[in-house]
Structure formats: structure tokens, C-alpha cells
Amino acid sequence: MDLHTLKIFQTVAKLGSISKAARELNYAQSNITLKIQQLETVLQTTLFYRHNRGTTLTAKGKLLLTNTEKIFHLIEETNKVMKDDQTPKGPLIIGSMETTAAVRLPELLSKYHHNYPDVDLTLKTGPTEQNVQGVLRYELDGAFVAGPIEHPELVQKTVIEEEMVLVTDTIHPPLSSIKDIQTRTLLVFRTGCSYRAKLEQLFHQEGVTPNKIMEFGTLEAIIGCVSAGLGISMLPYSVIERQVQEGTLRHHLIPSPYGKVKTIFIHRKDTYLPTSLAKFIDMLSDEAGLLNNKR
Numbered sequence: 001m002d003l004h005t006l007k008i009f010q011t012v013a014k015l016g017s018i019s020k021a022a023r024e025l026n027y028a029q030s031n032i033t034l035k036i037q038q039l040e041t042v043l044q045t046t047l048f049y050r051h052n053r054g055t056t057l058t059a060k061g062k063l064l065l066t067n068t069e070k071i072f073h074l075i076e077e078t079n080k081v082m083k084d085d086q087t088p089k090g091p092l093i094i095g096s097m098e099t100t101a102a103v104r105l106p107e108l109l110s111k112y113h114h115n116y117p118d119v120d121l122t123l124k125t126g127p128t129e130q131n132v133q134g135v136l137r138y139e140l141d142g143a144f145v146a147g148p149i150e151h152p153e154l155v156q157k158t159v160i161e162e163e164m165v166l167v168t169d170t171i172h173p174p175l176s177s178i179k180d181i182q183t184r185t186l187l188v189f190r191t192g193c194s195y196r197a198k199l200e201q202l203f204h205q206e207g208v209t210p211n212k213i214m215e216f217g218t219l220e221a222i223i224g225c226v227s228a229g230l231g232i233s234m235l236p237y238s239v240i241e242r243q244v245q246e247g248t249l250r251h252h253l254i255p256s257p258y259g260k261v262k263t264i265f266i267h268r269k270d271t272y273l274p275t276s277l278a279k280f281i282d283m284l285s286d287e288a289g290l291l292n293n294k295r
Contacts, residue, residue, distance in 0.1 A: 169250065
């Protein structure tokens with residue numbers, strides 16, 4: 001069993017097909033089949049179920065895939081350690097909730113890029129659940145998510161406390177109770193969004209069933225549709241402050257404990273902390289005032 005064979009196994013497992021793996025790796029399909037058969041012989045077990053739609057991992061195959069990914073990750077980490085000369089450089093992939101990326105991060109990211117131009121910084125937005133999984137799967141170096149997050153493999157640092165508000169169009173009257181909006185349509189991000197989960201918890205506690213839920217993919221779409229009177233949403237006040245001041249949206253306070261949400265930065269405990277990420281985390285501490293005062 002060598003790294004080359006494990007790479008072939010990993011590719012077949014991820015793509016679910018020997019023919020797709022052959023195209024991906026630019027090998028003959030017969031060579032892929034032979035390598036898998038040899039690996040199964042060495043390990044004395046069946047790694048895949050073969051069927052007319054491709055391949056599916058057996059229980060032992062799933063175990064080998066987990067260990068294979070650990071092996072390749074360890075090799076990658078070793079390369080990072082050996083090549084890191086304490087100069088911030090190379091790729092740095094950060095995840096963020098869209099609301100945080102839109103309001104809190106532009107100045108921070110601009111300053112980081114100015115200070116460390118050799119770092120290839122990438123920002124990927126998505127809901128909290130997606131970002132957490134991205135960090136756990138080593139796809140993201142770190143991420144801004146709604147906290148708290150309880151996971152033994154993650155380090156977390158609180159960076160922002162958001163004031164959450166209900167958002168309506170400007171003609172909506174003041175709210176005396178959550179029940180005042182139970183006939184309205186909820187405009188939310190897709191499942192996995194922590195703000196959506198908190199809003200649904202609030203409705204559940206108050207015994208309110210929303211009339212309808214509509215999912216959106218972008219913050220701009222939610223804000224635009226709320227302003228047009230399509231429905232209501234729950235968002236950080238910092239995100240909609242400008243629209244409130246301009247008179248295109250109206251906000252309504254939310255009772256504790258739903259009115260406050262902490263934004264935290266997470267990264268894995270078990271990975272080598274490259275200089276690029278260490279400097280990013282240092283900047284989070286240095287710029288805490290900027291992040292929290294940006295409204």
C-alpha cells in the first residue's frame with residue numbers, strides 16, 4: 001500500500017465511479033480497477049460495492065477513506081511546517097456569514113491585504129453550519145460564525161456581539177408582541193443559517209406559527225424584498241442601519257435572549273497554525289474596536 005494507490009482509492013471513493021476516477025486522474029480504467037483490486041487483496045477486505053451506477057464504499061472502505069484523508073492532511077501539514085519561514089504568504093481561505101462579510105469585514109480584510117500582500121486571501125460566504133463543516137473538513141482555514149460553537153476539535157474566539165432586530169417595511173406598525181407578525185411571511189437564508197434558527201426558536205417559544213417561509217440566497221435579496229413589503233426578517237442591526245436611517249426599512253427590538261448574538265472566529269485545534277493565519281488572528285484582537293464599532 002503506497003500513497004499513489006491511496007490517492008487512486010480516495011478519488012474513486014469521492015467520485016463514486018471507477019470510470020470518473022480514470023478521467024479525473026487521466027489513467028486507463030483498467031489500471032484503476034487493477035489498483036483497487038490489489039489494494040483489496042493487500043488489506044484482505046472489500047472496499048467497494050460495485051453496481052450499475054458506479055461504486056459505494058463498504059464499512060471498511062469508509063474507515064480507510066477517513067484514515068487516507070488523515071494521512072494526506074498530515075503530509076500537507078508537514079509540508080506547510082517545513083516551508084513556513086514565518087513570512088505571511090501563500091493561500092489563506094476564510095469563511096464568513098454573509099451579514100458579517102458585508103458590514104464587519106471589508107476594512108479588516110483591506111488592512112490585512114495591505115499589510116501582507118503576499119498572502120492569497122480568499123473569502124467564502126455561507127451559513128454558520130456550512131462554515132463550521134468547512135473548517136472541520138480542512139476546506140477553510142478559519143471562519144466567522146454565530147456562536148457559541150461547542151466542538152472538541154475547534155478553537156473559538158469571540159470577536160463581535162450583534163444586536164438582532166426584526167425588520168419590516170416602513171408602513172408596518174410598531175410591534176407589541178411577536179404574535180403581531182404571525183400572519184407575515186418570513187424571509188430567511190437557507191437551512192443552516194444561525195439567524196434563521198434563532199428566529200424559528202423565538203417563534204416556537206412564543207407559540208407562533210409563521211404564515212409562510214421563503215428562502216433567499218443573498219442578503220441584498222432579503223433586504224430588497226422586506227423593503228417592498230413581501231415579508232419580515234431578523235437581521236443584525238448593523239446590516240440594515242443605513243436603510244433604517246434612509247427610511248426604507250423599519251426595525252423592531254427583540255426580547256432577550258434572542259436580541260444578542262455573538263460572532264466568533266473558529267479554526268481547528270489539530271492543525272499547524274501558518275504564519276498567515278496567526279497574523280490574521282492577531283489582527284482580530286488588534287482591531288476588535290473597529291469590528292464592534294462598525295455600524
